[in-house]
Amino acid sequence: MTGYGRGDYVKNGIRAIAEVSSVNRKQCEISVNLPRELEYLEIRVRSQITKHVSRGRVNVRISMENAEEGNHSLRTSINIGAVDEYVKQIRILSNRHKVKGDIDFCSILRLPGVLHPNEILNESERVWPLISGAVRVACKELISMRAAEGAHLQADLIKRMKHILKSVGVIRKRAPRISEKHKKNLIGKFRNQGLKTPEQDDDRFLREVIYYLDRTDITEELTRLESHHLQFEQSLKTKGPTGRKLDFLSQEMNREINTIGSKANDSQISKEVVNLKTELEKFREQAQNVE
Numbered sequence: 001m002t003g004y005g006r007g008d009y010v011k012n013g014i015r016a017i018a019e020v021s022s023v024n025r026k027q028c029e030i031s032v033n034l035p036r037e038l039e040y041l042e043i044r045v046r047s048q049i050t051k052h053v054s055r056g057r058v059n060v061r062i063s064m065e066n067a068e069e070g071n072h073s074l075r076t077s078i079n080i081g082a083v084d085e086y087v088k089q090i091r092i093l094s095n096r097h098k099v100k101g102d103i104d105f106c107s108i109l110r111l112p113g114v115l116h117p118n119e120i121l122n123e124s125e126r127v128w129p130l131i132s133g134a135v136r137v138a139c140k141e142l143i144s145m146r147a148a149e150g151a152h153l154q155a156d157l158i159k160r161m162k163h164i165l166k167s168v169g170v171i172r173k174r175a176p177r178i179s180e181k182h183k184k185n186l187i188g189k190f191r192n193q194g195l196k197t198p199e200q201d202d203d204r205f206l207r208e209v210i211y212y213l214d215r216t217d218i219t220e221e222l223t224r225l226e227s228h229h230l231q232f233e234q235s236l237k238t239k240g241p242t243g244r245k246l247d248f249l250s251q252e253m254n255r256e257i258n259t260i261g262s263k264a265n266d267s268q269i270s271k272e273v274v275n276l277k278t279e280l281e282k283f284r285e286q287a288q289n290v291e
Contacts, residue, residue, distance in 0.1 A: 001056055001153075001291050003145035007137025009130050015067040016130035018060065018138040020049070022146065024289045025057040026247070033061045041128060048132060052139040054241045055291050062131055082113045146291065153286055154236065157246070160283040161232055164253070167272040167279070168225050171260065175218055178266055216263050221256040228253050246287035253280055 004021045030049050032042045049058055086108050094100070108114060228249050235242040235249075257280060261273040 001146040001149050001289055003142045003149065005138040005141030005143075005145065007134045007139075007141065009133030009137065010067050011130055011133075012126075013067050014126075014130060015065040016127075016134040017063045017065065018131065018134035020058060020060050020135065020138040020142045022053060022056040022058045022142060025055065026288055028053060028055050029057040031057070031059050033059070035062070035064060038062065038064070038127065038131075041131060044128065045131065045135060048135050049139070052143060053291070055243050060135070062134070064127070064130075078109070079114055082111075083108060086111055086114070149289075150291065153290055156286050157232075157283060157290075158236075160279050160286070161229060163279040164225070164276055164283070165229055167275045168222060171218070171264075171269050171272050172222050174266065174268055174272075175222065175264075178216065178218075178264060178269070216265060218260045218263050218269075221260045221263070225253060225256050228256075241291050243287060243290035246290055247284070250280060250284040250287055254284075 002023050004019075006017070006019050008015055008017045010016075028050065030046050030053075032045050032049075034042055034045070045060060045062065049060060083105075087103060090103055090108075231249055232246070235245050254277075257273060257276045260276075261270060264270065264273070
């Protein structure tokens with residue numbers, strides 16, 4: 001399921017910003033983008049995300065800012081004393097060698113000891129509560145957006161299942177006629193071959209008819225399809241992830257539909273089987289987007 005959430009958390013003049021986005025995937029894949037100095041917290045970020053998301057590809061981006069000084073990044077800080085000393089020495093050399101020109105501070109920033117990583121980023125007890133709070137807020141927005149999409153998916157899945165049940169009902173009404181049709185066909189084969197038509201109470205003939213009808217009976221498959229519908233309705237009432245269960249149900253339904261198509265040997269039922277496969281394919285596509 002797709003969604004996006006952004007959260008920030010401020011404490012003691014430090015701001016953590018988390019952006020969490022997700023796209024459809026059958027499994028759960030999490031990609032975490034942290035400042036290099038905070039990569040040691042990746043496992044904890046992943047663990048927090050999995051509490052909220054169980055399916056989809058999730059991208060997480062974390063950044064840190066100084067909330068009190070113009071939102072500057074906390075990744076590095078400037079050693080003002082080192083800069084002052086470099087400027088002082090440059091001016092002494094300029095005066096000594098009578099060199100004129102402005103001081104290039106961009107070049108000074110590249111000199112050793114001027115920029116160094118912010119020590120705060122190495123203090124997990126100070127940084128993690130900020131990141132955790134920002135991720136929590138972002139996940140709340142993400143879940144809200146995914147819930148809105150989920151409502152649309154649910155409505156579409158219900159519509160697909162109604163179409164499937166309609167075709168199942170048509171097949172169930174048609175099924176009893178198939179037995180009589182196969183029985184007549186079997187008798188017709190005897191006549192076409194110039195053989196004596198067996199009596200209706202002939203034991204061998206009845207056994208053959210029963211065997212043939214058993215191979216073409218689709219009652220069990222229809223019953224299982226209706227059972228899968230009941231399981232689908234139960235999943236709608238279940239709190240928590242249901243996507244994998246719907247995947248499994250669609251696979252089982254596909255198996256029953258294929259069996260009905262191979263057993264029935266009837267043009268009208270074959271037509272409904274095509275409708276069933278069409279609707280089920282749409283159902284499966286949508287089910288793969290469900291959390």
